[in-house]
Amino acid sequence: MPHILLLGATGYIGGSVLDRLLKIQKPDITISVIVRDSDKAKKLATTFPGLDVHNKPYEDHQLLVDLASRADVVFNCVKISTSLYHNIISSLNITGQCR
Numbered sequence: 001m002p003h004i005l006l007l008g009a010t011g012y013i014g015g016s017v018l019d020r021l022l023k024i025q026k027p028d029i030t031i032s033v034i035v036r037d038s039d040k041a042k043k044l045a046t047t048f049p050g051l052d053v054h055n056k057p058y059e060d061h062q063l064l065v066d067l068a069s070r071a072d073v074v075f076n077c078v079k080i081s082t083s084l085y086h087n088i089i090s091s092l093n094i095t096g097q098c099r
């Protein structure tokens with residue numbers, strides 16, 4: 001079952017990517033998102049019931065590793081600081097998803 005991990009789904013670019021993904025979504029595709037803000041996470045989960053929403057900070061390295069290791073494709077649309085960048089990229093490197 002194809003699994004997509006989208007980072008930054010609440011942003012301008014990430015929101016557009018999510019919109020595109022949902023339009024082409026087939027029933028067997030899982031789309032996971034990580035959202036740091038609880039209100040935004042609830043809104044996304046309510047608006048898109050099939051979305052796999054994780055309300056966690058991007059500093060949660062283990063969550064990133066777990067989700068990235070299960071994903072076939074990762075879209076990183078987060079506006080990131082240098083430290084966050086290293087956390088995200090190292091997670092993707094560990095799981096072999098950094099392309």
Ligand SMILES: NC(=O)c1ccc[n+]([C@@H]2O[C@H](COP(=O)([O-])OP(=O)(O)OC[C@H]3O[C@@H](n4cnc5c(N)ncnc54)[C@H](OP(=O)(O)O)[C@@H]3O)[C@@H](O)[C@H]2O)c1
Nearest residue numbers: 008009010011012013014036037040058077078079080084
């Ligand atoms: N917009 C453009 O036309 C454009 C063009 C070329 C390149 N880019 C690049 O694309 C990236 C995204 O741009 P954008 O316009 O979509 O930005 P944006 O609308 O400000 O969205 C930023 C996204 O990153 C998340 N984010 C930022 N800091 C975070 C943190 N510390 N922890 C967790 N999540 C964090 C935001 O989450 P919250 O909702 O929780 O804040 C949001 O989902 C940027 O690197 C930008 O430079 C943008």
